[in-house]
Amino acid sequence: MNLVLLVWNYLKAKPLNTALNIVLLSLGIAVIIVLLLFNKQLEEKISENARGIDLVVGAKGSPLQLILCNIFHIDFPTGNINLKEAEQIARHRLVKNAIPLALGDSYEAYRIIGTDQRYAELYKVEVEQGSWFAKELDVVIGANVEVMTKLKLNDEFASAHGLTSGGHAHDEHKFVVKGILKRSNTVLDNLILTSIESVWHVHDLHTEEDHQHHERDTTFIASSLVPSVAAGDSTKEITSLLIQYRSPMGAIQLPRFVNQQSSMQAASPAFETARLFSILGVGVDILMAFAYVLIFISALSIFIALYNSLKERRYDLAIMRSMGATRLKLVVTILSEGVLLTLLGSIIGILLGHGVLVIMTAFVAETQKAGISGIVFYNEEWIILAGSLLLGVLCALIPAWQAYRTDISKVLAGN
Amino acid sequence: MVTIKNLSFAYGNSKGIHFPDFKIDKGEHCLLLGESGSGKTTLLHILGGLLRGYSGSVEVAGTELSSLSETALDHFRGKHMGFVFQRNHLISALTVEKNLIMAPYLAELPIKPQHVEDVLESLGIGEKKHSKVTELSQGQAQRVAIARAVLNNPPVILADEPTSALDDKSCAQVIDLLIQQANAHQATLLVATHDQRLKDKIGKQISLHG
Numbered sequence: 373m374n375l376v377l378l379v380w381n382y383l384k385a386k387p388l389n390t391a392l393n394i395v396l397l398s399l400g401i402a403v404i405i406v407l408l409l410f411n412k413q414l415e416e417k418i419s420e421n422a423r424g425i426d427l428v429v430g431a432k433g434s435p436l437q438l439i440l441c442n443i444f445h446i447d448f449p450t451g452n453i454n455l456k457e458a459e460q461i462a463r464h465r466l467v468k469n470a471i472p473l474a475l476g477d478s479y480e481a482y483r484i485i486g487t488d489q490r491y492a493e494l495y496k497v498e499v500e501q502g503s504w505f506a507k508e509l510d511v512v513i514g515a516n517v518e519v520m521t522k523l524k525l526n527d528e529f530a531s532a533h534g535l536t537s538g539g540h541a542h543d544e545h546k547f548v549v550k551g552i553l554k555r556s557n558t559v560l561d562n563l564i565l566t567s568i569e570s571v572w573h574v575h576d577l578h579t580e581e582d583h584q585h586h587e588r589d590t591t592f593i594a595s596s597l598v599p600s601v602a603a604g605d606s607t608k609e610i611t612s613l614l615i616q617y618r619s620p621m622g623a624i625q626l627p628r629f630v631n632q633q634s635s636m637q638a639a640s641p642a643f644e645t646a647r648l649f650s651i652l653g654v655g656v657d658i659l660m661a662f663a664y665v666l667i668f669i670s671a672l673s674i675f676i677a678l679y680n681s682l683k684e685r686r687y688d689l690a691i692m693r694s695m696g697a698t699r700l701k702l703v704v705t706i707l708s709e710g711v712l713l714t715l716l717g718s719i720i721g722i723l724l725g726h727g728v729l730v731i732m733t734a735f736v737a738e739t740q741k742a743g744i745s746g747i748v749f750y751n752e753e754w755i756i757l758a759g760s761l762l763l764g765v766l767c768a769l770i771p772a773w774q775a776y777r778t779d780i781s782k783v784l785a786g787n
Numbered sequence: 788m789v790t791i792k793n794l795s796f797a798y799g800n801s802k803g804i805h806f807p808d809f810k811i812d813k814g815e816h817c818l819l820l821g822e823s824g825s826g827k828t829t830l831l832h833i834l835g836g837l838l839r840g841y842s843g844s845v846e847v848a849g850t851e852l853s854s855l856s857e858t859a860l861d862h863f864r865g866k867h868m869g870f871v872f873q874r875n876h877l878i879s880a881l882t883v884e885k886n887l888i889m890a891p892y893l894a895e896l897p898i899k900p901q902h903v904e905d906v907l908e909s910l911g912i913g914e915k916k917h918s919k920v921t922e923l924s925q926g927q928a929q930r931v932a933i934a935r936a937v938l939n940n941p942p943v944i945l946a947d948e949p950t951s952a953l954d955d956k957s958c959a960q961v962i963d964l965l966i967q968q969a970n971a972h973q974a975t976l977l978v979a980t981h982d983q984r985l986k987d988k989i990g991k992q993i994s995l996h997g
Contacts (some may be wrong), residue, residue: 374892378881385880688878694837695935696865696894698858781838784872784947785828 379709386681390713393674397717398724400666401756405725407659408752413744415649418444421559422641424494426622429453429461429630430612435639436648442473442612443641445483445559449475452609453636461613461630466622471614474571477531482517484531484547484564486571486610494614495558501525502551508573511547511566515555516741523549531574545574557743572608667763674713675767678706682771689775690783703772710768711761718760722753788813788942788975789834794843796829806830806843809993811975813942816966818986819979821995827979828947830995834977835868835945836860848942865894869936869974871946871965876932877920883907883931884916890938906934909971910964926957930964937968944969946978950985962988 383390422443430438433450440447455472462470471494474486485491489504492512502525505512513523523529528546547570553560615638617623623640630638682689689702729746733739789811797803804826811817821827832838833845836852839860845852848867855863869890870876877886884903891898907913910930920928929949936944946965950958962978962985969976978985986992 377885378889378892381885382880687876688880691870691872691876691878692889692893693861694835694864694868694870695890696861698861700858701893781829781832784837785832 375705375708376712379705379712382681382685382709383712386677389677389681393670393677393713394717394720396666396670396673397714397760398721400663400670401718401721401760402724402728403659403663403666404756405722405753406728407656407663408750408756409725409729409746409748410744411656412750412752413748414742417557417743418645420557421495422645424616425614425641426617427615427626427630427638427640428612429458429615429636429638432635432637435637436644438612438637438639439641439644440648441475442614443559445485445563449611450637452611453613455608455610457634457636458610458613461615461626461634461636464626464629466618466626467615468618469616472568472610473612473614474568474609475611476571476575477533479517479529479531479547479564480521482514482521482562482564484511484566484571486566486568488567491614492553492560492565495556495560497553497556497558497560499551500554502549505550505566505570508567508570509545509547510550510570511564512551512553513549513565514553514561514563516561517564518552525549525552561743562741568610670717671763671767674710674764675770678710678768678771682706682774686778686783689778690780693778693780694784699776702775702778706772706775707765707768710766710771711764714760714764714767715757718757721760722756788815788848789977790844790846791834792844794830794833794841794845796826796833796838796841804829806995807993811977811991813975814970814973815991816969816976816989817978817991817993818989819977819993819995820981820986821979822981825995827981827995831945831947831977831979834943835870836864862895865890866896866939867941867943869939869941869944871929871932871936871944871949873948874925874928874952877923877928877935879919879921881920882916883912883918883920883923886920886931887935887938890935894939896939903938906938907931910934910968925952926961929953929957929961933961933965933968937972937974940972940974942974944974944976946976946980948980948982949978950982951980955984958982958984 425443428438428442430442430449431451431453437447438450441449458470458472461467469490471487471490473491475483476486477484492498499512500515502512513521517523527549529549530541530543530546532541547564547566553565555561615626617626627638627640630636692702693699726746729744731746733744733746790809791806792808794808795803795805806826819827819830829838833841833852834847836847836855839853841853850863852860878889881889887903887907888898904913904916907916910933912927912930912934915923915927915931920931923931932949936946944965949965950961953961965976965978966988976989978989
């Protein structure tokens with residue numbers, strides 16, 4: 373017999389009450405845990421993916437879309453920019469590094485990005501198997517792409533037009549897998565990298581086809597989802613330019629320079645992701661508030677349960693005193709009961725939160741792609757645990773004080 | 788073992804109760820008789836250290852109770868006294884065995900499971916060890932209470948109306964067991980009651996008149 377066992381027996385004697393209190397608290401905690409894990413990991417991924425990129429230059433449109441498309445590869449391009457114009461920006465004295473991206477095709481919904489080796493260096497990702505692409509139509513695939521599409525080295529595949537699966541297939545040109553990238557938990561895991569020329573190569577022929585399409589099928593060409601390459605135009609086009617500043621002065625001068633002096637637009641990943649988070653933040657705040665309401669209700673419920681059971685247990689407590697229990701021991705017993713309840717509630721809540729995320733990542737492909745995991749633990753969870761223990765003490769404080777003040781002789785005589 | 792001198796007690800502003808002086812030796816048993824309201828329970832609670840704020844002297848097992856602090860009195864009670872009350876004195880959330888184990892646990896004495904079993908056997912309720920206390924009859928519950936009272940081998944056993952709620956048969960069994968257990972543990976037994984059925988069970992009797 374010890375304190376925990378005694379308290380546990382008391383809780384077990386009222387299974388429904390105990391279960392209700394634990395369920396209420398654990399639900400609140402679980403919501404907080406899910407939000408915490410989701411938010412933290414999303415923020416980490418976003419800052420990881422935007423790391424080292426100071427500015428994105430692309431076609432005019434929504435700046436958020438430009439960022440979502442060219443850094444996170446989840447939105448569609450705003451359009452194309454003229455290579456000649458892009459080169460002018462790249463030559464600017466405040467630009468240290470400018471990496472071109474050419475988007476357009478995909479394979480099983482994994483984007484094929486025309487770029488160069490510097491793009492992978494930006495994320496410090498190396499080729500794990502095989503080698504970097506050398507010839508046109510050679511590709512290097514991300515770690516997730518390898519797992520999900522089961523492509524192997526030297527496999528050939530035809531890309532599909534557009535950035536979602538089910539587009540028109542470029543059957544005439546087969547890409548060849550020459551390398552597989554090391555897993556980095558960045559956006560590169562979900563990409564297929566090739567040279568810009570490969571993208572042009574596929575699309576140059578394609579534009580000739582497009583002309584035939586043009587006569588037959590105007591809606592396909594007009595689709596803003598599909599960046600088109602102008603036929604017969606010697607000026608090549610790319611989708612965007614990722615820029616690193618040479619000095620902080622770049623942050624002041626370059627965006628204005630791009631936005632005013634050219635037909636392109638510049639968007640800052642830091643600014644746009646902050647804006648995105650402030651938009652998402654409203655939803656997160658509402659969910660958080662909901663979680664706190666749940667926790668408040670569970671605290672109230674625990675308090676009422678302890679208070680009521682104390683009334684029934686006045687005689688028990690007096691008997692315990694008659695057997696030699698000190699007043700302090702009774703106080704500790706009642707406090708332990710509150711703490712045990714909230715401890716169980718928070719442990720179950722934390723497990724539940726992680727469990728929900730594990731299940732979610734198993735069934736929702738998007739969360740997998742985003743690299744969100746349920747088996748990640750943050751220090752904030754200790755704070756939640758400690759906070760809920762404190763909550764247990766608080767709920768039990770008044771009942772414990774009453775137990776302390778109980779006049780044992782009166783209780784025993786009155787029965 | 789128990790000595791009181793000049794003892795009186797007053798609840799709030801009411802007229803106090805004065806108790807006759809008496810002395811009970813080690814191993815001696817005594818019946819506290821009186822109608823309800825005569826102060827039997829008050830006296831028993833004072834002797835048990837459950838009620839303080841009296842005037843006069845109460846000495847139990849060589850210790851003047853008023854000299855102890857509240858916490859020291861709790862410890863003293865746990866080690867030197869066993870209580871049997873009229874009813875509802877078992878903790879309903881616990882099994883019979885765990886109820887008994889509470890006695891050494893709360894008194895901070897070593898817990899001996901074999902001893903628990905022996906005491907239960909000697910009271911004829913060995914097979915109820917794992918029962919819930921809510922499944923016991925009044926007579927059985929009272930036996931468990933006796934078991935708990937004697938478990939720590941206290942020198943003094945205080946019983947407050949231990950038989951009033953019982954029928955004649957259980958009454959005789961319970962008082963016999965109480966006396967038998969007190970003798971076996973060489974304890975002083977003090978029974979406060981108005982139950983006339985107990986009158987010829989214990990020789991020494993003190994009558995209280997409120």
